[in-house]
Amino acid sequence: MDTKNGLALEMKQVSKRFPGTLAVDSVDFEVRPGEVHALMGENGAGKSTLMKILAGSFNDYSGEIYIEGKAVGLHSPSIAKLEGVGMVYQELSIAYNRSVQENIFAGAIPGKGKFVDMKQLREEAVKALARVKLDKKVDPTMPMKNISQHESQLIEMAKVLKDNPKILVMDEPTSALSSAEVSMLFEIIADLKKQGMAIVYISHHLQEVFKIADRVTVMRDGKKITTCDICDVTKEKLVEMMVGQKIADFYKERVANTKGKILEVRNLTHYGFIHEVSFDLYKGEILGVVGLAGAGRTELGRCLAGADKVDDGEIILDGEKIKTGNMSKMLNKGIAYLTEDRKQEGLALRLSNRENILSSIITRLSRFGFYFPRKGNKIITELYKKLTIYPHDPNIGTSNLSGGNQQKILLAKWLSTKPKVLILDEPTRGVDVGAKKLIHETIVKLAEEGVAVLVLSSDLPELVTLSDRIIVIKQGRIIAELKDELDENKVLLAANG
């Protein structure tokens, strides 16, 4: 590098004020070329805002930004792109009805005069796909809707990489990936590193960060806490810096206290998704379900909850055989399902927290067709206290809450139904350490109160520490059941076996 200090990116005293709050407060941040720099912090710590400044989303930030030693003013997304900033967001921006190549070159399709040069488009697309190791697997003319979730994510990355960015920012790139796919992504990142690209990696996953990052910067309440080499810190120290308090025994060993069978599932089948799934669930038990992406985890949860149709098999709750396929009936019988897709299926972000929490029990708070929301006041006060939801006012809009608190609202929504069987699909996806711990404690407490909990999660450490028993699902079938001395390696082996 021909710059004076050899830094790919240097941000000096950068601040961004929103009405009422200083979201980013005089932060210094630097990234070297050929380095993976992890950016960590709880939800609402200001890391997304900092990266949005870098992507040119705001034109009213203060402070100085240098890219390869040159002072730049990142006042619009197009300037940021020209200066060499590439962002891979958590949410994909894909036109599903267009082909892979058109998606990669969206807005910059090569052409001869006014006509599209299909040959060149194809060649360039293959080159772009090669950078994410998909050139052998994906035909660039294929429509995007035929591409799997994790390949879509890589294609999104290819789209950013084709502009040859100097700095690549990835926001939670692994949140929807299974462990095999994560290691593939890490190989790609290692390659990019070798080519001298500066990479900013935002993640809540401690293990991933330790595996891949060279340095880490921790933010809290809009301020930078520290930047240090990854080998100089421990997991406990990192968590402590993020939360601002010391956390003694992060996961507590728990003795399962199960009483009586509550749910029997027999030969549950939804053609193409799950096949002849049978298991029992006991009161007070936490049963983990593990499987790679697409193995049928979510579909199992949806079938049990009545959200998807069931082709065959039966569900027996508390000795009573229940007709499947009707969500409100399942809910009244005591089976609640917390969806993995909070924004689309979990919470109506335009409603208030109060309305969201009560949305699943409208009929229960009704008499003769009239709705009495005041009857829900006690439930809401209780749940707010139990889950320490911030801000305390339940009447504010859900869209104003941080991700962790939104997840707590979603949990509260299902707890308000007083379920006998609670199915949690990715209960802690994308939430910060503090909220995660609280959600885990709540799950354990529920189990102690006698609720049967089914946890569907791709977060192995979470499953292993929470569950009393784990079933492994592959291609829609249960292939193993693990009971005693659960550890991650055992589960991983079973899931990939």
Place this chain on the structure above:
Amino acid sequence: MMNVKTDMKEDSRKTKQNAVTVYFTKFGVLVMIAALAGIGMMVSPNFMSWKNLLNILNAVSYLGIVATGISFVIYAGQYGDLSAPMTMAMSGVICVEFMRYGLIYGIIAAVLTGVIIGLINGFLVGKLKTNAIIWTLAMNFILEGLVRWSYKGTQIYPDMANAKTYTTGFFLPLMAKLDPNILKLDLKSKAAAFNGLAATYPLGLPLVLFVMFAVMIIGFIVMSKTTFGNQLKVVGSSYNVGKMSGINCTKTIMLAFVASSVCASIAGIFLTSLNQVGAFYIGQGYDFIAVTAIILGGMSLAGGRGSIVGVFGGVFTLGLISNILTLFGIGTFTQKMITGVIFIIVVAVNASSLRKLGRDYA
């Protein structure tokens, strides 16, 4: 075990909306009414008289009934019910046909027509998930064809009693076949009763005004106090969330469309009575003005937001505008253009305020 006090931490992201935006969406229509009243008083000293205000209300009472119905569809996040004009016309025509057996039968038949149209709309939009705008537009077209075809393009008059009527109508030939006595029914008094609907003044006020207030009060209670109304709010805010909360979304959306069509039917009966003729053009343009009034009253096109009180405000505002323009001596055609411009401005403001709040998820 250490307790992590996440609740103590100040979250560093934006949690408050701009106060001006909040007040404008809540009370914007009141500000507009006040401003218009001010202008009106400057133009004419008689503007604020009871007589003039009642005139304004009377002029918009048909609109008020239709708008209350359509607001349920918009509240359900379905943009609007464009089949309202022909629902009005068809209900009027059916009412005229069946009132031969008595006014009450005419009204029941007309309202049933509304229920059926609403159920069809609701089934297609709620169950088969067709686009509401496109479908109701098509439905309007189908109904127009049906009415014009079955009456061979003629209008039908309540007191028309000659034999010719019994060969052109849709139900009349059938009725004449089943019951030959129909020809001997005394139509004069029946027609007078029907035509009197729009000309009845209990307590010195037009009947349709009472009906509008009744429809609005019932609409307000149904939308905000009932199980259905509150489920509709969740479904309107996010269809998928409603579905995953155990709410029967299809049924809820169907009921919203039924509410819309029934209100259109009621307005159609009165409008037909006012015109003393049943015809395909009764109710033309009401869909569009009703949506303008609803959005003007602060209801969000994205669904799940707003109230019937706001709808009343929007309807009243349109009445004031029309009244003031008339006082200025501006004709009906020009007023139409002005209403169109208001529609565009109101929808643009509605959409951009949603975007600013980052809430345009729909």
